[in-house]
Amino acid sequence: MNTENFGSSERLVTAAYVRQGAQGRRGHELLLRALLEQGKCPEDGWDESTIELFLHELAIMDSNNFLGNCGVGEREGRVASGLVARRHYRLIHGIGRSGDISAVQPKAAGSSLLNKLTNSVVLDIIKQAGVRTVTNCFVVPMATGMSLTLCFLTLRHKRPKAKYIIWPRIDQKSCFKSMITAGFEPVVIENVLEGDELRTDTEAVEAKVKALGAENILCVHSTTSCFAPRKTFLPLRTSTAPPNLVSSVNLVCIGVLHPDHLLKKKKKKTNTELEMFSYLSSELKKLADLHNERLLDTPHNPISLAMSLKNLDENNDVAVTQLGSMLFTRQVSGARVVPRGSVQTVNNYTFKGFMSHANDYSCAYLNAASAIGIKKQDVDIFLKRLDKCLKASRKGKEKSVNEICTSNTGTEQCEDQKIQT
């Protein structure tokens, strides 16, 4: 609708009502305008109606949606399946031009606009997250490993002599593989135990940089988040040259940091989230006490918790891994069981105690996290099921229980689940 069309509408519906309707449209337009002018993440989330309207508006700016268009190119945004067209809100052309992802695509003004806005909004979010010095960014659909590889390849142009990457150990395969793929040699720095927590051995990092020569080191490659009992990381303030490359804040950003501007994590957790973490924490502690185990003391990890599985481990060496599959079968997702001493080879490098970030952590344990969106109900059901599994596990009763469950799959859920749901 535009001014003329609103005018024509007054022939059919009382003018005052049409004006009211036009004013209603205006509300949505103002949101669009604010986004277009400021390029910042809106403080209040848009409702679906506004989002869909905007996407539709963008789509009809693309040539494949022009009513009078004739397309004689090799790629004209034609779609065989309406399903696919709708899924993409009819934004079919894609963005960029060959060899330049940030170039405006002439056939697709709407898609290009969406791309520019996306980058602008993500830049705003990164800045708000504390990385004030960032000046540009773009969003591409890349998984962790490839993104890191690309960063290393880019850094190589700046540090042509470099052969090594200093890597404070974090037991995540993509991180490790990405260095090999890019053609560098990872230098593993083992973590230091402090109480129950594992933290980056910053002294060892500094010593290694000195020993190998800063110019031979591409960067220090670390991470901001990981499972307890590893501490979340703060970039190093080394006197030496190599940049710190920090990955993950889950979906978003890969940033190369100079030693003197630190990422200030100001991830505002909402009250609900804080309450849920504290609830999970206290309840898991109670359960741990009940089963003669400990909630590991990891004050520097605000999302993930770990509970020891000492008894289980000592009595029966397969019981720990079996606990994992018991929880899985009972539709507990995300609870991660870490046995002691598992050995894993990644790209010819062998790691002892893989998954625990240390060669020989003091005990087997179970991770549980209070991530965004978790509900009290999740925590309660988790604890109830965990309690049952621990009991069954101790009594060695699991085998039979498990058999009943799986044999019933497809006809009846096991008793345990019927209670919960």
Place this chain on the structure above:
Amino acid sequence: MNTENFGSSERLVTAAYVRQGAQGRRGHELLLRALLEQGKCPEDGWDESTIELFLHELAIMDSNNFLGNCGVGEREGRVASGLVARRHYRLIHGIGRSGDISAVQPKAAGSSLLNKLTNSVVLDIIKQAGVRTVTNCFVVPMATGMSLTLCFLTLRHKRPKAKYIIWPRIDQKSCFKSMITAGFEPVVIENVLEGDELRTDTEAVEAKVKALGAENILCVHSTTSCFAPRKTFLPLRTSTAPPNLVSSVNLVCIGVLHPDHLLKKKKKKTNTELEMFSYLSSELKKLADLHNERLLDTPHNPISLAMSLKNLDENNDVAVTQLGSMLFTRQVSGARVVPRGSVQTVNNYTFKGFMSHANDYSCAYLNAASAIGIKKQDVDIFLKRLDKCLKASRKGKEKSVNEICTSNTGTEQCEDQKIQT
């Protein structure tokens, strides 16, 4: 997007491309404008993109989609389920005001506009279908029977003495029940056989009107379409007073006609439709010959065909109805088997030969129609399956075949179907 927002977009994307995008939008706007100004059915159907854009534009004119609205009424178009909101394109308020369906709803300018346009477009279609004298119409979600009842109730205000409705027989229950519900007494006029065709006995109608007295008759209640071998109907040109009420041009209109303006059916059948009808007709004739049956000669019915089932009927009295269920089981939908002499009581009136529009039609028969959208594939598969069923039926083999089919449901389709699909 409006002029300002397109302007703001030029900050992000080349101005020339944004202008092109705005021009793209313009194409859709012009279609909207034509509809709003002329209120007529567009000659070329709109594509989904334009339709959805328009619906979205209308929705944000309704108060329940205003971003700054506060609702303190008893009914504010709030929806518990997003599924429902989306299904209705967020047009939640409904139309009309209590007691007046055509009144503009102040809370819902968009919905009201859609309503006015719908009525206007349907009026245009009715006019194009040949009913030139119609001046107004409105669309309501009513089934056949209730619509007819309402028409009779309305006519009563104009003809207060009337007790009877003259009804040239058409074997469709809603038509009949509607007269009873409205409190009138139906006067059934049996059809006359002309060759294979049944046609309305207009002389009998005129005679009955004279006998009962025109002022005692509410109307002559007939229909424009029905299954072969009944002829499709033309309203009567009687010298007497009662209006002709003609129902069911499938989805659309109920009209009360004065004797002196006839409904000119100019339903343009597309080439494809004509081809399909003629293909079905000739192929069904071949099949009928093969099985020693006849394609009934019904030149005045341009959609529905009938093939005699004489042999089946004579040899085995349950075979005719069984043929129907055989076809049904083989996923032939819409083929209608009409046995001889079935008796049906509707609202205490008993009809002989119900379904055939006559007390004693000369043979049992099967109806097949070439309706809008039918494909050659439909006709071919139908004929193949019908052929098989007729053969099986004749040999009395059906029972066993049928058993195999149904017993396999859920694991395997019957051989016949595997071939087809």
Place this chain on the structure above:
Amino acid sequence: MNTENFGSSERLVTAAYVRQGAQGRRGHELLLRALLEQGKCPEDGWDESTIELFLHELAIMDSNNFLGNCGVGEREGRVASGLVARRHYRLIHGIGRSGDISAVQPKAAGSSLLNKLTNSVVLDIIKQAGVRTVTNCFVVPMATGMSLTLCFLTLRHKRPKAKYIIWPRIDQKSCFKSMITAGFEPVVIENVLEGDELRTDTEAVEAKVKALGAENILCVHSTTSCFAPRKTFLPLRTSTAPPNLVSSVNLVCIGVLHPDHLLKKKKKKTNTELEMFSYLSSELKKLADLHNERLLDTPHNPISLAMSLKNLDENNDVAVTQLGSMLFTRQVSGARVVPRGSVQTVNNYTFKGFMSHANDYSCAYLNAASAIGIKKQDVDIFLKRLDKCLKASRKGKEKSVNEICTSNTGTEQCEDQKIQT
């Protein structure tokens, strides 16, 4: 997916995970089974995923979605527009058979099943709402007036002598028109004032029934809900014969009641709803006091409130209606302004004081309601805008303010709104 397909999946994905997936499906299936077996409204609402799965499952039971179907009927559920098909979840055939809305449609097992379930669930809801004796119901898309007309026509078969309908006045046009349309003469019973409240004059009803003779009366036609200051209604317990017909528990049911089973409204208002009503009530009272008006005392109306507009009415006779349009322009929807002494003619019957349910209610007033889904924000914004409008109205400043607002439509919202939104 069925057992075989889950089996085939194990070729591609670990068997344990596929089993887990099958178990996940099982959860949805159990909900479907409960609904199919009990036919009752589920205690916990289904999530969208389950609803959509179920609708999809039903759709593929209809012949128009059979992959191997051939359709040779006159109506085969073919759809020209994919948009329409999707909007209806591909349930295209409709339900019922001609003349019988509750008959199963052979071409559409899925649609028929949905229809049966809908009726069953609605029956369950009506029972839960307190109408224990109801044994059957069906859902049809009918507006208030036509539904009532149909009820009256049905009752006529049971009470063939009846000419009158006793109608305790409720100022809603559909209710009134429906009686005229069905061919009956309404007998209006004026309401009685009790404090600020208007209630049905049950003594007058009984006297009228006696005077006219019970057999001449079709029914007593009343309603359960209306705007304050009218009391919500309870059906009468008369010793005389005519049934009580009670309409419009907003969306749902029309019921004919015998005098000896009362509708027990057990509409459970949730805590939030009760809180909101009490909040609106106390805040509106404060505002009324501030403006030297009164919140009318209407304890028997649990949804709608009324605030007097005495001062506005006395000083300026157009001010009351103008207040309505001022609120409307400021995107307050649902606030209903009732002036004194408005005269309205409906079907040749003239009503004084229309909208107020009484010939001469003591003052003009404004209605506001706390309906389902209202939020604190709605109440706050409403009160703020109402306050502004009352002030502007008193100072006669409205004209200018209003002009600014409307002249800016399309470019800028009025100051008032900018603050709110």
Place this chain on the structure above:
Amino acid sequence: MNTENFGSSERLVTAAYVRQGAQGRRGHELLLRALLEQGKCPEDGWDESTIELFLHELAIMDSNNFLGNCGVGEREGRVASGLVARRHYRLIHGIGRSGDISAVQPKAAGSSLLNKLTNSVVLDIIKQAGVRTVTNCFVVPMATGMSLTLCFLTLRHKRPKAKYIIWPRIDQKSCFKSMITAGFEPVVIENVLEGDELRTDTEAVEAKVKALGAENILCVHSTTSCFAPRKTFLPLRTSTAPPNLVSSVNLVCIGVLHPDHLLKKKKKKTNTELEMFSYLSSELKKLADLHNERLLDTPHNPISLAMSLKNLDENNDVAVTQLGSMLFTRQVSGARVVPRGSVQTVNNYTFKGFMSHANDYSCAYLNAASAIGIKKQDVDIFLKRLDKCLKASRKGKEKSVNEICTSNTGTEQCEDQKIQT
């Protein structure tokens, strides 16, 4: 629906109809089964109903859609916006596990299954396209350049000494940049002119391989498709070692070929496509003749055509590029105007005659293609608009015409377009 639920349905709807419905479901299940068992691209495309059913079935196999699931991981597939969930058919978890994209994700059996099937189907398509020796593939969302870079990085492990990549010139930036990003030195092989066509100088390639030493060459990097007048490419059958790397058959595959198995392009063009290409070709030839230009003779390019712009180029050096923008403004998308002698620097390498694949092609020209899905209407409108633009361009009238067009943007389309649409 499962067997039990169909059973329960028989309580509500005639058993025969429910069985028919179950059989209808069966049709869809059989398609799923065929896909799951064979993992091949179905010969007949599925209809939307089957696709959506399958996606829904997969989604409820993922833990985030389990009704009784409790999630205590750091990433549980929770989605803030229903819009996003629906867009992804509720498949939220993603696929793979850290560091291994082909690993099954335990939380997401459905997503994992979809991933495996996708890879399997794409493998089938690649094989059908003629690459019989391929044994494995996986689909990742990567643009051309990054995909190539990754291929080069992988090849490096096999050919550790290699420094050079032999690159038969193709003027597409991604191809070129990818070699630089991966850290290799491109060796450009200029094309040879044969009639109007440009073809790869295979002798020069062989000579260069010999000169540099096969072990120093990572690969010969070529392409299968490009704009006329460049010939589409066939991989080399060299006697020397380096593998041929052939990119980007539009969306699909990157393959490393050994010299002795050639890609047999058996891209079946449908009749419609062949007709359209031949129609575009003959009509463009006519137009070229009319304007005293030539349709370039490029028999080895089955998609793209080129028409000389000799006169335009000789008379006015900006006219050629202006023609491009004239076509763009008239909503002709994809028509590519190539001027002579444009110079472009990519990663410090300077190319003369960029866009034409040659330092000095004999004339300026215009590309038009008959790509998949093109309609006769596209061709007709294109030729009409091109004709107008060429005429206007020759008369130097463009400036004024263009101004009228753009100044009218937002209110009226230029005359030319009104005629077309």
